[in-house]
Amino acid sequence: xxxxxxxxxxxxxxxxxxxxxxxxxxxxxxxxxxxxxxxxxxxxxxxxxxxxxxxxxxxxxxxxxxxxxxxxxxxxxxxxxxxxx
Numbered sequence: 236x237x238x239x240x241x242x243x244x245x246x247x248x249x250x251x252x253x254x255x256x257x258x259x260x261x262x263x264x265x266x267x268x269x270x271x272x273x274x275x276x277x278x279x280x281x282x283x284x285x286x287x288x289x290x291x292x293x294x295x296x297x298x299x300x301x302x303x304x305x306x307x308x309x310x311x312x313x314x315x316x317x318x319x320x
Contacts, residue, residue, distance in 0.1 A: 238278035253281060 236243045248264040253276060262281050266272040287298050
């Protein structure tokens with residue numbers, strides 16, 4: 236569990252499976268007392284960290300592809316504005 240505010244943060248659990256459930260990517264684990272539970276995969280270290288996030292070391296909140304997508308969205312919205320006279 237890697238989510239910093241979760242009460243089980245820092246604990247390790249046995250992974251049962253991973254699948255899309257309730258509209259999100261979730262992991263199913265053997266929890267406390269042997270009970271099966273699930274949580275969002277993003278709350279765990281089931282995926283390796285994003286290399287961009289690792290290299291930036293917290294110095295930036297945006298990835299290049301996200302900024303390019305934002306620029307494209309802004310361009311398309313600007314083209315819908317009425318032309319100035």
